[in-house]
Amino acid sequence: MKRVLLTISGKVQGVCFRRYSQLKANELGLTGYAKNLEDGRVLILLQGGGLAVDRFIAWSEQGSPQSVVDNVLVEEDEADEIYLDFSVY
Template identity: 65%
Template structure:
């Protein structure tokens, strides 16, 4: 299992990014969450099979149809919490 924190920077709030990210993650069988950050970025915690997590990271490079992604930062996360689904956290 792979677990990462993905920070997506650009015009990613107010363009449906979180909902599209949730749909993509669910389609890939991932668990975790997506939430807006105060700095106008979006933070995703994704856990699941290695190839599926990598596919979500690749998807984040362009994101939702109305998004304009300028960068994607990824870091491994070694916390041991287990998520049963992939949710949108309202901020």
């Protein structure tokens, strides 16, 4: 299982980015969560198969139809919590 944290910047709040993230994660069989950060970025934790995580990362570089993604920072995450679904906060 691969587990990463994505910090996505650009026009990613107020454009349904988190909801589209949830749909994409569900499509790929990934679990974790997406939440808005106070500075306008979106934080996403993903866990699942390596290929599916890589596909999500590639998708996140474009994002939702109305978003404008400037940067996607990808960090490996070593935490041991297990998520059973993908939540939006």
